[in-house]
Amino acid sequence: MRIIYSCFILLSSFYSLAQEVKPEVKPLVKIDSLYREDQFYFSITYNMFTDIPQQFKQNKFSLGLSGGFLRDMPLNKNRNIAIATGLGLSYQNYFQNLTISKDASGTIAYGVSDYGQFVSNRYRQYTVELPIEFRWRNSTFESYKFWRIYGGMKLSYIFSNTSILDDGIQTFRINNNKDINKFQYGPYISAGYNTWNLYIYYGLSPLFKSAATVNGDKLSLKTLNAGLIFYIL
Template sequence: MRLIFSCLFLVSFFNVFAQQDAKPEIKPIVKIDSLYREDQFYFSVTYNMFTDIPQKFKQNKFSLGLSGGFLRDMPINKSRTVAIAAGLGLSYQNYYQNFAVSKDGNGTIVYNVVDAGEIASNRYRQYSVDLPIEFRWRNSTYESTKFWRIYAGVKLSYLFSNSSILDDGENKYKINNNSNINKFQYGPYLSAGYNTWNLYLYYGLSPLFKDGTTTLNGEKVSMKTLNAGLIFYIL
């Protein structure tokens, strides 16, 4: 009997000793940044159109536009749901249409609206550096990266390259960096949506061609750009 009590005493002693030596589990402390910013990379895909077009002007095929860049977010209210953002980006815009740009025998640039059945393709494309400045509203919180947003702004663009390419089925005629094109372009834009997926619309206020430099049948050409599509924001 004494032997049994001695064994039970030793087991209890070692059990208490083991419990005293066991170290409590330390859980990592997760810090949440309540002073967050929505600094974002953006990427847009658009269908490109022209407004204020001349008579018999038509677009054909799919005119694609691509742009991308970075925006710096600057919240202006305590809950950080309202902000101003500015950024820098690059754009590529392509337009398939029947507004042909060519040169006459004297090397002067001339413009014509051609019958789509007479040519294989005709397109205008441009590359630009963009400066977007926007006013932002979103219902975001520092605990969630998924939220509704409405961003409205103005985009300033500098065209560093442009080209017009006419293919009549036998030969290609290309004019690079047409001096009649407005290198500085600007216009308002709007993007709205949820999380990554957002609708995007841009309307150019500046004419594509410099004032008074481009005429068609004696009338001034005042075409402006219009881009509609999707824009994606990535943190």
């Protein structure tokens, strides 16, 4: 009986131990094979001009800000090649010595003046943006940190613009200048890692219409913006 009792106790101990030690169950990871890089974007740039007239100069920091949303549309199985299109808004500010004023008849006049000839001079505009881009990245469904190169075209519509010139005698404030080309377009590229990316945009369309001239020469200013762009999921 003692032997039977001892075997019973031993079997009970093994059963209790088996009940306490449970096999580890690893959670199943669901692979999102349809992930996208739909993103909000925000950029900050230094604004410059190309195709400038003689003696044209910029001073201070000409700031540009833009933000919007991009819809990602992958083109391959790995989803690291895609196209994207979106919608955004931008604010562009320029400090320079291209003066915009009005003559005695009320006609808009353009000139290039030395900085000592006026107190302050600035031009700013607000636009609606439509970016269309081709995308390459080495992302995966489980990682939001990756290298990227995005490039494409941006179409813009200037819905508001203002120039302000203080020549020390009077202030000329011109809103929605009729000589401004409201429709703008140009290529851009952004490249970087994770959130931080370099960005550059070159405008192909002149800022002013052909009617705008300086000293008899056509005013052919084009915009060039360089800075940083941030992508946020």
